[in-house]
Amino acid sequence: MxxxxxxxxxxxxxxxxxxxxxxxxxxxxxxxxxxxxxxxxxxxxxxxxxxxxxxxxxxxxxxxxxxxxxxxxxxxxxxxxxxxxxxxxxxxxxxxxxxxxxxxxxxxxxxxxxxxxxxxxxxxxxxxxxxxxxxxxxxxxxxxxxxxxxxxxxxxxxxxxxxxxxxxxxxxxxxxxxxxxxxxxxxxxxxxxxxxxxxxxxxxxxxxxxxxxxxxxxxxxxxxxxxxxxxxxxxxxxxxxxxxxxxxxxxxxxxxxxxxxxxxxxxxxxxxxxxxxxxxxxxxxxxxxxxxKVQEILTNEHPNLDLDIDPKLGWALRNLQHFPIDINKADLQLILRVPGIGLQSANRIVEARKFQRLNWEHLKKIGVALNRARYFITCNSSQFERKTYSESQIKQFILASSQSKYLKSVTPQLSLF
CATH class of the missing domain: 3.20.20.70 (Aldolase class I)
Known part of the structure; x- marks a missing residue:
């Protein structure tokens, strides 16, 4: 060249x-x-x-x-x-x-x-x-x-x-x-x-x-x-x-x-x-x-996205009246709106529950992020069942959980020094 x-x-x-x-x-x-x-x-x-x-x-x-x-x-x-x-x-x-x-x-x-x-x-x-x-x-x-x-x-x-x-x-x-x-x-x-x-x-x-x-x-x-x-x-x-x-x-x-x-x-x-x-x-x-729809996520009252949390979680926190949903009964569109459940996981849930009622351990194996989803769903288990938390409390818990996971992921690298 x-x-x-x-x-x-x-x-x-x-x-x-x-x-x-x-x-x-x-x-x-x-x-x-x-x-x-x-x-x-x-x-x-x-x-x-x-x-x-x-x-x-x-x-x-x-x-x-x-x-x-x-x-x-x-x-x-x-x-x-x-x-x-x-x-x-x-x-x-x-x-x-x-x-x-x-x-x-x-x-x-x-x-x-x-x-x-x-x-x-x-x-x-x-x-x-x-x-x-x-x-x-x-x-x-x-x-x-x-x-x-x-x-x-x-x-x-x-x-x-x-x-x-x-x-x-x-x-x-x-x-x-x-x-x-x-x-x-x-x-x-x-x-x-x-x-x-x-x-x-x-x-x-x-x-x-x-x-x-x-x-x-x-x-x-x-x-x-x-x-x-x-x-x-x-x-x-x-x-x-x-x-x-x-x-x-x-x-x-x-x-x-x-x-x-x-x-x-x-x-x-x-x-x-x-x-x-x-x-x-x-x-x-x-x-x-x-x-x-755009108007569900962004409104005149909330014209900008929250930089601390993802938009799906933001929507869920503003609409707690729709939750919790029963993961063993809710239709696919409702499951897709649960924070911590992605497209692939939602489809796996719908298929897996045809054969048995799902519990928290099943959801974890499917790939659901339980640190977020647990506040918005119920399933065939008493563990993690949702208590009556406010929007600010749930947001605080999830942010704290995310921070804890981040610190755990970097600690082994920091210890090398």
Whole structure:
């Protein structure tokens, strides 16, 4: 690798780290005719739907940009070193890194050169060259450029496994404040087009087995959290709207990293705590897989998530009138709302109780976190049966239990010193 390419790689890989939406789940592109790579088998690390870790070359095509978004490190007014890869350089890097077993796929984003179509056309050329000239069957995720034409979006979907358009700021008002040159409509239009094309392609695949695949891993988006003043309630209502209206695979939440003293932004010392991102992802999970609605978790009285406890526990503590439930009789949807019981454990409970009444020992073997669940359920045992505790008491007990478990886990390491 030449010194010039090495320098470009260092600059453009570092600039790409702010984009967190690089999951490779949902694609099953197969390797044919002795091509390179296989998405099914999987330099950022992401995870497939079945939990396998996949390494992706994660870079920008360029950090030049015509926009001046206050929250973005590559904004045109920022005094940073600028550079750009050619299409051929990205293709050569991907193939070279794959042959050395460094990566199994590519995550390619970009600043905007002249306009949306000019930039998107180059991203598509990278994917097309990899697929058609090098027979590369590894995972490819392209960041779609807001405002790009439908024709380019269609071509991108034929070569990429996943496409994503970042909505960047959760609300339109926040976007107008921090990125006045951008229009939310330019972000919505390609997302809507991709949704329609993905649905149509699924129907075509049912009728014609050899119909070309189109973005098999679907589309996703990302929101920057903490650059503007939206509450967690605003953020999750926006995410829920995008899941419902655009069939998104994922919404990603990226904590704002302070980069300037712009008066429109939080101060340089007010980085978004990682725990806030985690709580948003947990809420997202509850909406997608546990049957919760946003308004159950976040309300006008509680517009922000409790950073001390997870959102499911927070909901349960505010709704103690629904508990305790009998684990041997309650339906699956109620069991899923019990803190300490996950999807897999809930399904195991429903199956296991067909054969015998479950007690605390059974639940422990199934994988239930009894330090949390014990306050919200009863079962075929007198031990741990719930007493009448208040919301604050239960929260205190659970936090104390979690702290105790943490101390036990670190004590052996501390004793070495």
């Amino acid at each position: 030449s010194e010039r390419i090495r320098e470009k790689l260092q600059i453009l890989a570092d600039a790409a780290k702010y984009d967190v939406s690089c999951s490779s789940s949902g694609s099953n592109r197969k390797n044919h005719n002795k091509g390179l790579g296989d998405t099914g088998n999987g330099i950022c690390h992401t995870y497939t739907e079945d939990g396998r870790c996949v390494s992706l070359l994660k870079i920008l095509l360029t950090n030049f940009c015509i926009y001046d978004c206050a929250y973005c490190v590559t904004r045109k007014s920022n005094d940073i070193k600028r550079t750009a890869f050619t299409v051929e350089e990205v293709v050569d890097l991907t193939i070279s890194f794959y042959r050395r077993n460094y990566i199994e796929g590519l995550f390619l984003s970009s600043g905007i050169f002249k306009n949306a179509d000019y930039t998107m056309e180059r991203l598509v050329r990278v994917a097309k060259k990899l697929r058609t000239e090098h027979k590369f069957n590894g995972y490819i995720h392209l960041k779609s450029i807001p405002g790009a034409s439908d024709e380019l979006m269609h071509e991108a979907g034929l070569y990429a496994d996943r496409l994503s358009v970042n909505i960047e700021i959760p609300t339109e008002q926040g976007l107008k404040l921090l990125a006045p040159d951008k229009d939310r409509k330019d972000m919505i239009q390609p997302m809507n087009y991709l949704k329609e094309e993905i649905i149509q392609n699924r129907e075509e695949k049912k009728l014609f087995k050899k119909a070309p695949i189109f973005a098999p891993a679907g589309q996703s988006t990302q929101m920057i959290i903490g650059a503007s003043k939206e509450s967690d309630k605003d953020i999750m209502f926006t995410a829920n709207n995008f899941y419902r209206n655009f069939n998104l695979k994922r919404v990603y939440y990226s904590g704002y990293v302070p980069i300037s003293n712009d008066s429109r932004l939080p101060g340089l010392s007010s980085a978004v705590p990682t725990i806030r991102e985690n709580r948003l992802y947990q809420t997202d999970w509850l909406l997608r897989f546990y049957g919760f």
